[in-house]
Amino acid sequence: MFGMEETLVKRDQAIINSLEQASVGKRHYRLLVLCGLGWLFDAMDILILSYVVAAMIASGFAGKLEGGLIASSNNLGLFFGAVFSGVIADLWGRKRAFQLTLLIYSIFSFLSAFSWNVGSMELLRFFTGFGLGGELPVVSSLLSEFIPSRQRGRFVVLLESFWAYGGLLAALIAYLVIPNWGWRTALMIGAIPALYVWFLRRGLPESPRYLIQKGRYDEAESVVKYFAGQGLSVKVQEEGKEVKESALEKFRKIWSTAYRRRTLMLWLLWFGITFGYYGAFIWLPSALKSMGYALATSFYFSVLITAAQIPGYFLAAYLIEKIGRRAVLFLFLGLSAIFATLFAFSTSQTSLIISGSLMSFFNLGAWGAVYAYTPENYPTGIRGTGSGAAAAFGRIGGIIAPYAIAVALGLEKGFSIAYSINAMMFLLAALSVVILGRETKGKTLEQASGEFQKVI
Secondary structure, three states: OOOOOOOEEOHHHHHHHHHHHOOOOHHHHHHHHHHHHHHHHHHHHHHHHHHHHHHHHHHOOOOHHHHHHHHHHHHHHHHHHHHHHHHHHHHOOHHHHHHHHHHHHHHHHHHHOOOOOHHHHHHHHHHHHHHHHHHHHHHHHHHHOOOOHHHHHHHHHHHHHHHHHHHHHHHHHHHHOHHHHOHHHHHHHOHHHHHHHHHHHOOOOOOHHHHHHOOOHHHHHHHHHHHHOOOOOOEEOOOOOOOOOOHHHHHHHHOOOOOHHHHHHHHHHHHHHHHHHHHHHOOHHHHHHHOOOOHHHHHHHHHHHHHOHHHHHHHHHHHOOOOOHHHHHHHHHHHHHHHHHHHHOOOOHHHHHHHHHHHHHHHHHHHHHHHHHHHHHOOHHHHHHHHHHHHHHHHHHHHHHHHHHHHHHOOOOHHHHHHHHHHHHHHHHHHHHHHHOOOOOOOOHHHHHOOOOOOO
16 A cells, blocks of 8 residues: 555564554454443443442441542552553553453452441552553553554544443442442442453454564564454565563653653643542532532432533544644643633532533543543553553542542532632643643654654
Protein backbone atom coordinates (compact mmCIF):
# COMPACT_ATOMS: atom_id res chain seq x y z
CA MET A 1 0.00 0.00 0.00
CA PHE A 2 0.90 3.66 -0.39
CA GLY A 3 2.61 2.51 -3.63
CA MET A 4 5.64 1.22 -1.75
CA GLU A 5 5.20 -2.57 -1.91
CA GLU A 6 8.70 -3.14 -3.29
CA THR A 7 10.45 -0.92 -0.75
CA LEU A 8 12.75 -2.75 1.65
CA VAL A 9 12.23 -1.64 5.25
CA LYS A 10 13.06 -2.98 8.67
CA ARG A 11 10.78 -5.74 9.82
CA ASP A 12 9.48 -3.89 12.88
CA GLN A 13 8.49 -0.87 10.80
CA ALA A 14 6.91 -3.10 8.17
CA ILE A 15 4.68 -4.72 10.80
CA ILE A 16 3.61 -1.34 12.14
CA ASN A 17 2.94 -0.09 8.58
CA SER A 18 0.52 -2.97 8.04
CA LEU A 19 -1.14 -2.36 11.41
CA GLU A 20 -1.61 1.33 10.54
CA GLN A 21 -2.97 0.58 7.06
CA ALA A 22 -5.54 -1.96 8.25
CA SER A 23 -9.21 -1.13 7.81
CA VAL A 24 -11.00 -0.81 11.15
CA GLY A 25 -13.39 -3.74 11.34
CA LYS A 26 -15.35 -6.07 13.61
CA ARG A 27 -12.20 -7.49 15.25
CA HIS A 28 -11.17 -4.03 16.38
CA TYR A 29 -14.65 -3.43 17.77
CA ARG A 30 -14.61 -6.80 19.53
CA LEU A 31 -11.34 -5.79 21.17
CA LEU A 32 -12.96 -2.49 22.20
CA VAL A 33 -15.94 -4.24 23.78
CA LEU A 34 -13.89 -6.82 25.68
CA CYS A 35 -11.61 -4.11 27.01
CA GLY A 36 -14.60 -1.90 27.74
CA LEU A 37 -16.54 -4.51 29.71
CA GLY A 38 -13.71 -4.79 32.20
CA TRP A 39 -13.65 -0.99 32.37
CA LEU A 40 -17.42 -0.96 33.02
CA PHE A 41 -17.14 -3.21 36.07
CA ASP A 42 -14.10 -1.27 37.31
CA ALA A 43 -16.13 1.93 37.21
CA MET A 44 -19.11 0.29 38.82
CA ASP A 45 -17.00 -0.95 41.72
CA ILE A 46 -15.16 2.35 42.28
CA LEU A 47 -18.29 4.49 42.06
CA ILE A 48 -20.58 2.22 44.02
CA LEU A 49 -18.21 2.84 46.92
CA SER A 50 -19.56 6.40 47.17
CA TYR A 51 -23.07 5.04 47.80
CA VAL A 52 -21.77 2.29 50.07
CA VAL A 53 -19.91 4.83 52.21
CA ALA A 54 -23.04 6.97 52.46
CA ALA A 55 -25.04 3.90 53.52
CA MET A 56 -22.33 2.86 56.02
CA ILE A 57 -22.43 6.30 57.62
CA ALA A 58 -26.24 6.30 57.71
CA SER A 59 -26.30 2.83 59.33
CA GLY A 60 -23.59 3.64 61.88
CA PHE A 61 -21.07 1.13 60.45
CA ALA A 62 -18.63 4.01 59.90
CA GLY A 63 -18.30 7.69 60.73
CA LYS A 64 -17.80 10.40 58.10
CA LEU A 65 -14.02 10.56 58.51
CA GLU A 66 -13.82 6.75 58.59
CA GLY A 67 -15.78 6.74 55.33
CA GLY A 68 -13.17 9.07 53.87
CA LEU A 69 -10.41 6.71 55.00
CA ILE A 70 -12.17 3.76 53.33
CA ALA A 71 -12.28 5.68 50.04
CA SER A 72 -8.66 6.76 50.49
CA SER A 73 -7.53 3.17 51.15
CA ASN A 74 -9.18 2.17 47.88
CA ASN A 75 -7.27 4.93 46.10
CA LEU A 76 -4.03 3.95 47.85
CA GLY A 77 -4.49 0.55 46.21
CA LEU A 78 -5.12 2.29 42.89
CA PHE A 79 -1.75 4.05 43.30
CA PHE A 80 0.28 0.88 43.84
CA GLY A 81 -1.71 -1.03 41.24
CA ALA A 82 -0.96 1.58 38.57
CA VAL A 83 2.79 1.53 39.33
CA PHE A 84 2.95 -2.28 39.43
CA SER A 85 0.88 -2.93 36.32
CA GLY A 86 2.71 -0.36 34.19
CA VAL A 87 6.05 -2.03 34.87
CA ILE A 88 4.59 -5.53 34.42
CA ALA A 89 2.97 -4.48 31.14
CA ASP A 90 6.37 -3.45 29.76
CA LEU A 91 8.22 -6.49 31.13
CA TRP A 92 5.67 -9.33 30.80
CA GLY A 93 3.14 -8.01 28.30
CA ARG A 94 -0.09 -6.01 28.21
CA LYS A 95 -2.37 -9.05 28.16
CA ARG A 96 -0.85 -10.70 31.25
CA ALA A 97 -0.99 -7.43 33.16
CA PHE A 98 -4.64 -6.67 32.55
CA GLN A 99 -5.76 -10.27 33.11
CA LEU A 100 -3.92 -10.44 36.42
CA THR A 101 -5.24 -7.11 37.68
CA LEU A 102 -8.85 -7.90 36.70
CA LEU A 103 -8.65 -11.19 38.61
CA ILE A 104 -7.28 -9.45 41.73
CA TYR A 105 -10.02 -6.82 41.58
CA SER A 106 -12.82 -9.41 41.18
CA ILE A 107 -11.73 -11.53 44.13
CA PHE A 108 -11.22 -8.71 46.63
CA SER A 109 -14.29 -6.77 45.53
CA PHE A 110 -16.38 -9.83 46.41
CA LEU A 111 -14.58 -10.34 49.72
CA SER A 112 -15.08 -6.69 50.75
CA ALA A 113 -18.81 -7.39 51.00
CA PHE A 114 -18.01 -9.53 54.05
CA SER A 115 -16.08 -6.84 55.95
CA TRP A 116 -16.72 -7.08 59.69
CA ASN A 117 -15.42 -3.63 60.69
CA VAL A 118 -13.91 -0.47 59.23
CA GLY A 119 -10.34 -1.81 59.43
CA SER A 120 -11.14 -4.97 57.45
CA MET A 121 -13.02 -2.89 54.90
CA GLU A 122 -10.02 -0.60 54.44
CA LEU A 123 -7.68 -3.56 53.93
CA LEU A 124 -9.92 -5.34 51.44
CA ARG A 125 -10.60 -2.13 49.55
CA PHE A 126 -6.85 -1.54 49.28
CA PHE A 127 -6.41 -4.85 47.42
CA THR A 128 -9.54 -4.19 45.34
CA GLY A 129 -8.05 -0.83 44.39
CA PHE A 130 -4.74 -2.50 43.58
CA GLY A 131 -6.46 -4.58 40.91
CA LEU A 132 -8.50 -1.65 39.63
CA GLY A 133 -5.49 0.67 39.46
CA GLY A 134 -3.60 -1.85 37.38
CA GLU A 135 -6.39 -2.51 34.93
CA LEU A 136 -7.12 1.02 33.75
CA PRO A 137 -3.81 2.36 32.31
CA VAL A 138 -2.82 -1.01 30.85
CA VAL A 139 -6.05 -1.50 28.91
CA SER A 140 -5.85 1.95 27.34
CA SER A 141 -2.24 1.29 26.30
CA LEU A 142 -3.15 -2.06 24.77
CA LEU A 143 -6.07 -0.68 22.77
CA SER A 144 -3.96 2.28 21.58
CA GLU A 145 -1.36 -0.13 20.20
CA PHE A 146 -3.90 -1.94 18.00
CA ILE A 147 -5.88 0.92 16.48
CA PRO A 148 -4.66 2.87 13.40
CA SER A 149 -3.74 6.49 14.16
CA ARG A 150 -6.69 7.94 12.24
CA GLN A 151 -9.14 6.29 14.69
CA ARG A 152 -7.00 5.77 17.80
CA GLY A 153 -8.18 8.74 19.85
CA ARG A 154 -11.83 8.04 19.11
CA PHE A 155 -11.51 4.37 20.09
CA VAL A 156 -9.84 5.15 23.40
CA VAL A 157 -12.49 7.74 24.27
CA LEU A 158 -15.17 5.15 23.40
CA LEU A 159 -13.33 2.73 25.69
CA GLU A 160 -13.55 5.34 28.46
CA SER A 161 -17.29 5.72 27.77
CA PHE A 162 -17.76 2.31 29.37
CA TRP A 163 -16.85 4.10 32.60
CA ALA A 164 -20.07 6.10 32.29
CA TYR A 165 -22.10 2.93 31.80
CA GLY A 166 -20.49 1.47 34.90
CA GLY A 167 -21.12 4.69 36.82
CA LEU A 168 -24.76 4.72 35.78
CA LEU A 169 -25.10 1.05 36.71
CA ALA A 170 -23.56 1.80 40.12
CA ALA A 171 -26.05 4.62 40.67
CA LEU A 172 -28.99 2.41 39.66
CA ILE A 173 -27.83 -0.45 41.90
CA ALA A 174 -27.45 2.00 44.78
CA TYR A 175 -30.90 3.44 44.19
CA LEU A 176 -32.65 0.08 43.74
CA VAL A 177 -30.59 -2.35 45.84
CA ILE A 178 -29.04 -0.59 48.86
CA PRO A 179 -32.32 0.64 50.43
CA ASN A 180 -33.83 -2.86 50.20
CA TRP A 181 -30.93 -5.34 50.48
CA GLY A 182 -28.09 -3.30 51.94
CA TRP A 183 -24.63 -2.24 50.86
CA ARG A 184 -23.08 -5.71 51.13
CA THR A 185 -25.32 -7.03 48.36
CA ALA A 186 -24.42 -4.05 46.18
CA LEU A 187 -20.70 -4.85 46.51
CA MET A 188 -21.20 -8.49 45.52
CA ILE A 189 -23.17 -7.73 42.37
CA GLY A 190 -20.23 -6.50 40.28
CA ALA A 191 -17.62 -9.09 41.24
CA ILE A 192 -19.07 -12.20 39.58
CA PRO A 193 -19.74 -10.63 36.12
CA ALA A 194 -16.19 -9.24 36.18
CA LEU A 195 -14.86 -12.79 36.54
CA TYR A 196 -16.82 -13.70 33.41
CA VAL A 197 -15.12 -10.84 31.53
CA TRP A 198 -11.76 -12.25 32.68
CA PHE A 199 -12.78 -15.58 31.09
CA LEU A 200 -13.80 -13.90 27.81
CA ARG A 201 -10.54 -11.98 27.59
CA ARG A 202 -8.35 -15.07 27.65
CA GLY A 203 -8.55 -15.30 23.85
CA LEU A 204 -7.38 -11.76 23.19
CA PRO A 205 -4.02 -11.40 21.39
CA GLU A 206 -0.95 -9.68 22.79
CA SER A 207 -0.07 -6.23 21.48
CA PRO A 208 2.01 -6.55 18.27
CA ARG A 209 4.00 -3.47 19.26
CA TYR A 210 4.97 -5.17 22.53
CA LEU A 211 5.86 -8.36 20.63
CA ILE A 212 8.13 -6.35 18.34
CA GLN A 213 9.93 -4.92 21.37
CA LYS A 214 10.60 -8.45 22.55
CA GLY A 215 11.85 -9.60 19.15
CA ARG A 216 8.86 -11.94 18.67
CA TYR A 217 8.29 -10.92 15.06
CA ASP A 218 6.49 -14.04 13.84
CA GLU A 219 3.88 -13.66 16.59
CA ALA A 220 3.53 -9.96 15.82
CA GLU A 221 3.01 -10.67 12.12
CA SER A 222 0.38 -13.28 12.97
CA VAL A 223 -1.55 -10.82 15.12
CA VAL A 224 -1.38 -8.11 12.45
CA LYS A 225 -2.56 -10.55 9.79
CA TYR A 226 -5.55 -11.42 12.01
CA PHE A 227 -6.51 -7.75 12.37
CA ALA A 228 -5.49 -6.52 8.90
CA GLY A 229 -6.75 -9.53 6.97
CA GLN A 230 -3.45 -9.77 5.07
CA GLY A 231 0.28 -10.23 5.54
CA LEU A 232 2.89 -7.49 5.51
CA SER A 233 2.33 -4.86 2.83
CA VAL A 234 6.06 -4.32 2.25
CA LYS A 235 9.15 -6.48 1.92
CA VAL A 236 11.40 -6.54 4.94
CA GLN A 237 15.09 -5.82 5.04
CA GLU A 238 16.08 -6.93 8.50
CA GLU A 239 14.89 -7.54 12.01
CA GLY A 240 15.40 -5.15 14.86
CA LYS A 241 16.70 -6.35 18.21
CA GLU A 242 15.04 -6.40 21.58
CA VAL A 243 16.15 -3.56 23.83
CA LYS A 244 16.42 -4.97 27.35
CA GLU A 245 15.92 -2.50 30.18
CA SER A 246 15.22 -3.04 33.85
CA ALA A 247 12.18 -1.54 35.57
CA LEU A 248 14.42 1.09 37.17
CA GLU A 249 15.95 2.00 33.81
CA LYS A 250 12.48 2.39 32.33
CA PHE A 251 11.43 4.69 35.16
CA ARG A 252 14.59 6.78 34.77
CA LYS A 253 13.93 7.05 31.05
CA ILE A 254 10.54 8.72 31.50
CA TRP A 255 12.40 11.48 33.39
CA SER A 256 15.22 11.75 30.84
CA THR A 257 15.70 14.94 28.84
CA ALA A 258 13.58 13.60 25.99
CA TYR A 259 10.53 12.86 28.13
CA ARG A 260 10.68 14.90 31.36
CA ARG A 261 8.49 17.77 30.07
CA ARG A 262 5.72 15.44 28.95
CA THR A 263 6.06 13.38 32.15
CA LEU A 264 5.67 16.51 34.29
CA MET A 265 2.67 17.59 32.21
CA LEU A 266 0.99 14.19 32.53
CA TRP A 267 1.61 13.93 36.26
CA LEU A 268 0.04 17.37 36.86
CA LEU A 269 -2.84 16.54 34.51
CA TRP A 270 -3.54 13.24 36.25
CA PHE A 271 -3.22 14.72 39.74
CA GLY A 272 -5.63 17.57 39.01
CA ILE A 273 -8.30 15.56 37.25
CA THR A 274 -8.11 12.63 39.70
CA PHE A 275 -8.32 14.83 42.81
CA GLY A 276 -11.22 16.79 41.30
CA TYR A 277 -13.04 13.67 40.13
CA TYR A 278 -12.82 11.71 43.38
CA GLY A 279 -13.45 14.83 45.42
CA ALA A 280 -16.58 15.57 43.39
CA PHE A 281 -18.08 12.13 42.83
CA ILE A 282 -17.00 9.81 45.67
CA TRP A 283 -18.72 12.16 48.12
CA LEU A 284 -21.59 13.16 45.82
CA PRO A 285 -24.42 11.25 47.62
CA SER A 286 -23.13 12.29 51.04
CA ALA A 287 -22.60 15.89 49.90
CA LEU A 288 -26.17 16.07 48.63
CA LYS A 289 -27.39 14.56 51.88
CA SER A 290 -25.49 17.28 53.76
CA MET A 291 -27.62 19.80 51.84
CA GLY A 292 -30.70 18.39 53.56
CA TYR A 293 -31.88 15.82 51.02
CA ALA A 294 -32.93 12.32 52.12
CA LEU A 295 -30.51 9.47 51.28
CA ALA A 296 -32.86 8.02 48.65
CA THR A 297 -33.28 11.47 47.06
CA SER A 298 -29.52 12.04 46.98
CA PHE A 299 -29.14 8.66 45.25
CA TYR A 300 -31.78 9.69 42.69
CA PHE A 301 -30.05 13.01 41.99
CA SER A 302 -26.78 11.11 41.61
CA VAL A 303 -28.35 8.88 38.94
CA LEU A 304 -29.37 11.96 36.95
CA ILE A 305 -25.96 13.61 37.28
CA THR A 306 -24.13 10.38 36.38
CA ALA A 307 -26.29 9.80 33.29
CA ALA A 308 -24.97 13.08 31.85
CA GLN A 309 -21.53 11.47 31.53
CA ILE A 310 -22.55 9.32 28.55
CA PRO A 311 -23.16 12.09 25.97
CA GLY A 312 -20.04 13.83 27.30
CA TYR A 313 -17.95 10.89 26.14
CA PHE A 314 -19.52 10.83 22.70
CA LEU A 315 -18.90 14.54 22.16
CA ALA A 316 -15.27 14.08 23.23
CA ALA A 317 -14.95 11.04 20.92
CA TYR A 318 -16.16 13.17 18.00
CA LEU A 319 -14.01 16.22 18.78
CA ILE A 320 -10.75 14.47 19.65
CA GLU A 321 -9.93 13.67 16.02
CA LYS A 322 -11.35 17.00 14.82
CA ILE A 323 -9.74 19.64 17.04
CA GLY A 324 -7.07 17.55 18.77
CA ARG A 325 -6.22 16.25 22.23
CA ARG A 326 -4.97 19.50 23.80
CA ALA A 327 -8.00 21.52 22.69
CA VAL A 328 -10.46 18.89 23.96
CA LEU A 329 -8.67 18.62 27.30
CA PHE A 330 -8.49 22.39 27.83
CA LEU A 331 -12.12 22.91 26.78
CA PHE A 332 -13.59 20.05 28.78
CA LEU A 333 -11.47 20.58 31.91
CA GLY A 334 -12.05 24.34 31.83
CA LEU A 335 -15.80 23.84 31.61
CA SER A 336 -15.59 21.20 34.36
CA ALA A 337 -14.04 23.88 36.59
CA ILE A 338 -16.74 26.42 35.71
CA PHE A 339 -19.65 24.06 36.37
CA ALA A 340 -18.06 22.68 39.55
CA THR A 341 -17.98 26.27 40.81
CA LEU A 342 -21.62 26.82 39.86
CA PHE A 343 -22.50 23.50 41.53
CA ALA A 344 -20.70 24.65 44.68
CA PHE A 345 -22.89 27.74 44.96
CA SER A 346 -26.21 26.34 43.71
CA THR A 347 -29.18 27.64 45.65
CA SER A 348 -32.00 25.57 44.16
CA GLN A 349 -32.71 21.97 43.28
CA THR A 350 -32.88 22.85 39.57
CA SER A 351 -29.54 24.67 39.48
CA LEU A 352 -27.96 21.87 41.53
CA ILE A 353 -29.00 19.18 39.03
CA ILE A 354 -28.18 21.24 35.91
CA SER A 355 -24.73 22.42 37.06
CA GLY A 356 -23.92 18.98 38.50
CA SER A 357 -24.92 17.27 35.26
CA LEU A 358 -22.81 19.65 33.16
CA MET A 359 -19.84 19.18 35.50
CA SER A 360 -20.28 15.43 35.04
CA PHE A 361 -20.74 15.78 31.25
CA PHE A 362 -17.50 17.69 30.67
CA ASN A 363 -15.36 16.02 33.33
CA LEU A 364 -15.91 12.50 32.06
CA GLY A 365 -15.41 13.61 28.46
CA ALA A 366 -12.06 14.99 29.62
CA TRP A 367 -11.22 11.63 31.18
CA GLY A 368 -11.68 9.97 27.80
CA ALA A 369 -9.17 12.38 26.27
CA VAL A 370 -6.72 11.82 29.15
CA TYR A 371 -6.67 8.07 28.52
CA ALA A 372 -6.27 8.60 24.77
CA TYR A 373 -3.49 11.19 25.20
CA THR A 374 -1.36 9.58 27.91
CA PRO A 375 0.06 6.51 26.07
CA GLU A 376 0.74 8.61 22.97
CA ASN A 377 3.51 10.47 24.81
CA TYR A 378 5.82 7.45 25.26
CA PRO A 379 7.46 4.88 22.97
CA THR A 380 6.45 1.22 23.18
CA GLY A 381 9.29 0.15 25.48
CA ILE A 382 8.25 2.54 28.26
CA ARG A 383 4.59 3.14 27.38
CA GLY A 384 3.27 0.96 30.18
CA THR A 385 5.71 2.39 32.71
CA GLY A 386 5.03 5.99 31.69
CA SER A 387 1.25 5.60 31.60
CA GLY A 388 1.21 3.67 34.86
CA ALA A 389 3.43 6.20 36.62
CA ALA A 390 1.23 9.12 35.51
CA ALA A 391 -1.90 7.30 36.66
CA ALA A 392 -0.19 6.42 39.95
CA PHE A 393 0.76 10.04 40.64
CA GLY A 394 -2.83 10.97 39.88
CA ARG A 395 -3.96 8.45 42.48
CA ILE A 396 -2.13 10.48 45.12
CA GLY A 397 -4.77 13.11 44.43
CA GLY A 398 -7.38 10.38 44.71
CA ILE A 399 -5.96 9.32 48.08
CA ILE A 400 -5.98 12.87 49.46
CA ALA A 401 -9.33 13.98 48.00
CA PRO A 402 -11.83 11.76 49.88
CA TYR A 403 -10.39 12.65 53.29
CA ALA A 404 -9.84 16.34 52.45
CA ILE A 405 -13.37 16.72 51.10
CA ALA A 406 -14.75 14.91 54.15
CA VAL A 407 -13.05 17.53 56.34
CA ALA A 408 -14.31 20.37 54.12
CA LEU A 409 -17.89 19.08 54.24
CA GLY A 410 -17.73 19.29 58.04
CA LEU A 411 -17.03 23.04 57.92
CA GLU A 412 -19.54 25.87 57.77
CA LYS A 413 -20.53 26.22 54.10
CA GLY A 414 -18.63 22.97 53.61
CA PHE A 415 -20.45 22.02 50.39
CA SER A 416 -19.34 25.26 48.67
CA ILE A 417 -15.78 24.93 49.96
CA ALA A 418 -15.49 21.28 48.88
CA TYR A 419 -16.64 21.83 45.29
CA SER A 420 -14.60 25.03 44.94
CA ILE A 421 -11.51 22.95 45.76
CA ASN A 422 -12.53 20.43 43.08
CA ALA A 423 -12.96 23.27 40.56
CA MET A 424 -9.42 24.54 41.25
CA MET A 425 -8.05 21.05 40.62
CA PHE A 426 -9.80 20.82 37.26
CA LEU A 427 -8.28 24.19 36.36
CA LEU A 428 -4.80 22.96 37.34
CA ALA A 429 -5.21 20.00 34.99
CA ALA A 430 -6.37 22.24 32.13
CA LEU A 431 -3.45 24.64 32.49
CA SER A 432 -0.85 21.86 32.64
CA VAL A 433 -1.89 20.62 29.18
CA VAL A 434 -1.98 24.09 27.62
CA ILE A 435 1.39 25.15 29.02
CA LEU A 436 3.38 21.90 28.82
CA GLY A 437 1.49 19.61 26.43
CA ARG A 438 2.08 18.81 22.77
CA GLU A 439 -0.41 17.78 20.11
CA THR A 440 -0.47 14.14 18.94
CA LYS A 441 -3.58 14.11 16.71
CA GLY A 442 -3.14 12.27 13.41
CA LYS A 443 0.24 10.79 14.31
CA THR A 444 1.12 7.14 14.70
CA LEU A 445 2.23 6.13 18.19
CA GLU A 446 5.80 6.02 16.91
CA GLN A 447 5.58 9.54 15.45
CA ALA A 448 3.79 10.95 18.49
CA SER A 449 6.34 9.54 20.90
CA GLY A 450 9.43 10.09 18.71
CA GLU A 451 10.16 6.33 18.53
CA PHE A 452 10.72 6.76 14.81
CA GLN A 453 9.54 9.58 12.65
CA LYS A 454 8.31 8.08 9.40
CA VAL A 455 5.76 5.42 8.59
CA ILE A 456 5.76 4.37 4.93
